Amino acid sequence: MKREVLNYLVRAFEARMQSERISELKFDFPDCWQEIIASEALIPRGAAQDRLIRVDYDDEDSDGYRQVYREKDEFVYYYNGRHVVSDDDMRMYAFRPDWFPRWLSTSLKLTEPTSLLDDRLWCLGELEGVTVLLARGLRQNLDEVLDAVESQALSSSLLISRNLPSTRRLELPPGCQLIELSDVLPTKGPVRVDYHHFLSYIDPVQARLEREGVLWDEVNGILRVVGHEPWVLKGAPGKCQLISELFNAGRRGNPKVLTQWLLEESSSSNLSQFFHKDRLWKHFIDYEAGAKGRCWLRAFVELPMFQKEKA
Numbered sequence: 657m658k659r660e661v662l663n664y665l666v667r668a669f670e671a672r673m674q675s676e677r678i679s680e681l682k683f684d685f686p687d688c689w690q691e692i693i694a695s696e697a698l699i700p701r702g703a704a705q706d707r708l709i710r711v712d713y714d715d716e717d718s719d720g721y722r723q724v725y726r727e728k729d730e731f732v733y734y735y736n737g738r739h740v741v742s743d744d745d746m747r748m749y750a751f752r753p754d755w756f757p758r759w760l761s762t763s764l765k766l767t768e769p770t771s772l773l774d775d776r777l778w779c780l781g782e783l784e785g786v787t788v789l790l791a792r793g794l795r796q797n798l799d800e801v802l803d804a805v806e807s808q809a810l811s812s813s814l815l816i817s818r819n820l821p822s823t824r825r826l827e828l829p830p831g832c833q834l835i836e837l838s839d840v841l842p843t844k845g846p847v848r849v850d851y852h853h854f855l856s857y858i859d860p861v862q863a864r865l866e867r868e869g870v871l872w873d874e875v876n877g878i879l880r881v882v883g884h885e886p887w888v889l890k891g892a893p894g895k896c897q898l899i900s901e902l903f904n905a906g907r908r909g910n911p912k913v914l915t916q917w918l919l920e921e922s923s924s925s926n927l928s929q930f931f932h933k934d935r936l937w938k939h940f941i942d943y944e945a946g947a948k949g950r951c952w953l954r955a956f957v958e959l960p961m962f963q964k965e966k967a
Contacts (some may be wrong), residue, residue, distance in 0.1 A: 657694070657846070657847045658688050658691060659684075659690070659730050659845075660685065660687075660688055661691050661695065661845075662693050662847050663843075664692060665692070665695060665697050665759075666756060666757065666818065666837075668697070668751055669751075669753070669755070669756040669792060670792055670818045670819070671793075671867065672753070672775065672792065672795060673751050674750065674751060675701060675748050675749060675750045675751065676698065676749050676751070677694075677746065677747065677748050677749070678702050678742070678746075678749070678753065679709045679710060679745040679746065679748050680710055681846040682713070682745065683710045685720060694750070695755070696752070696755070697751060697752055697755035697756070698738075698749035698750065698752070699749060699750045699751075699752060700747060700748075700749060700750075700913055701747075701748040701749055701750040702745050702748060702962065703743075703747060703748065704746050704747070704749070707723060707724045707725075707731075707746070708721045708722070708723060709721065709722055709724050709733055709734070709741055709745065709746070717877050722735050724741055724746065731743065731745070731746055736913045740895065753775040754769065754771070754775075754778075755880075756790075757769035757778040757780060757790050757954060760780060760790060760841070760849070761780040761781055761788075763767065763841075763848070763851075764780065764781075764788065764840070764851065764854055765783075765784065765851070766780045766781030766782075766788055766795050767780075767782070768781075769780035769781070769790070771790070772804055772808065773800065773801060773804040774893070775792060776791065776792050776793060776797050776800065776801055776804075776840075777789060777790070777791050777792075777801050777804050777805070777813055778790040778791075780816075783858050784858050784859055785811065785812055786809045786812045786813065786814055786857075786858045787808070787812065787813045787814070788813070788814050788816070789805060789813055789814065789815045789816065790816050790817075791815055791816070791817040791825060792817075792818075794817040794818075794819060794820065794821060795820075795821055795822070796941065797820055798821050799870050800951060801815075801879075802827075802828065802829060805828075805829045805832060806829035806830075808832065808900065808908070810829075810831060810832070811831050812831045812832075813829070813831060813832045813833070814832075814833050814835065814858065815828075815832055815833065815834045815835070815841065815855050816835055816836075816837055816839075816840065817834065817835075817836065818836070818837040819836075820836050832912065833857060835857060838853075839853060839857075840853060840857075842856040847966070848931070852866060852882060852883060853866060855950075861871075861880070865881075865882050866882060869881070869882050869924075869955055869959045869961050869962065870882075870906065870953065870955045870956065870959075872899060872903040872905065874896060874900055876888075876890055877889040877890035877891070877896045878890070879899055879901075879940060880957045881953075881954075881959075882911050882955075882959070884940070886938050887937075887939075887940055889934075894921075894930075897906055898918050898919075898930070899953075901913060901918055901954060902918075902941070902951070902952060902953045904954050905952070905954030905956075906952065906955070911953060911956035911957060912950040912951070912952045912954040913950055913951060913952065914948070914949075914950055915943060915944075915949050915950060915951045916926065916947060916948070916949075918951065926940065927943055927951060937943070939954075940953060940954055940955070941953060941954065942954045942957070
């Protein structure tokens with residue numbers, strides 16, 4: 657989906673736009689109006705009642721609309737000549753108020769959304785005990801939306817809104833976090849949700865991981881790298897010791913460590929032997945071949961946050 661298409665559909669949801677005609681979409685979005693229709697966010701509603709069509713006037717003071725007439729089984733308007741308008745151009749489309757909640761819920765890997773307050777508050781699903789909510793027009797409907805959230809008696813909730821209230825002192829219901837839509841759906845770049853950032857609001861450990869990039873829990877033997885599933889090494893003290901050495905080296909800014917030195921107290925001559933059947937190690941560790949080769953945690957070399965620090 658093009659960025660322009662999604663931005664339009666999000667604005668339409670936020671403004672509670674009721675309907676749109678094909679001629680307007682063609683005028684405002686000449687390069688992507690067909691993709692807007694194909695998104696299924698709009699439902700055909702029949703012919704327009706007012707028989708007006710938007711025209712690109714030379715005179716900027718004009719209102720930009722012309723009356724359309726039915727002549728010889730054709731829709732036409734007159735401006736610098738006679739112009740034929742297709743039947744499709746005069747068709748109206750109604751917006752589906754549930755389209756954006758469904759799209760966002762699917763993108764966040766949640767369940768089917770349900771309406772909690774007509775079309776102003778939606779429940780997108782639950783993750784790790786946190787109920788994810790989407791508010792429309794929060795600034796205009798602040799009290800009603802917050803009352804509706806509080807009435808749900810949720811132990812933990814995440815409320816997403818395109819525009820946050822301007823007031824600094826906002827009393828949210830117990831256990832409720834309020835975030836801006838752009839925190840999980842970036843406004844620039846490819847159209848996709850920032851799922852890892854979204855998880856950071858659900859799980860405090862994930863939040864720390866988003867900030868630091870790499871987390872090593874030596875007690876429980878769990879290595880976490882942003883963008884990857886955790887690598888669990890519990891019950892393998894030798895492997896945990898090696899990861900600790902590599903993690904500490906990475907934190908010091910010199911991530912590459914002589915492999916031979918790390919393996920000197922083991923019976924293994926290389927990392928493949930050392931990790932044996934644990935095939936995950938190559939996802940997290942890179943190395944140089946040879947007796948004087950070094951190894952390192954990939955994250956400290958590949959993640960942009962550490963590259964910036966190095967620069």
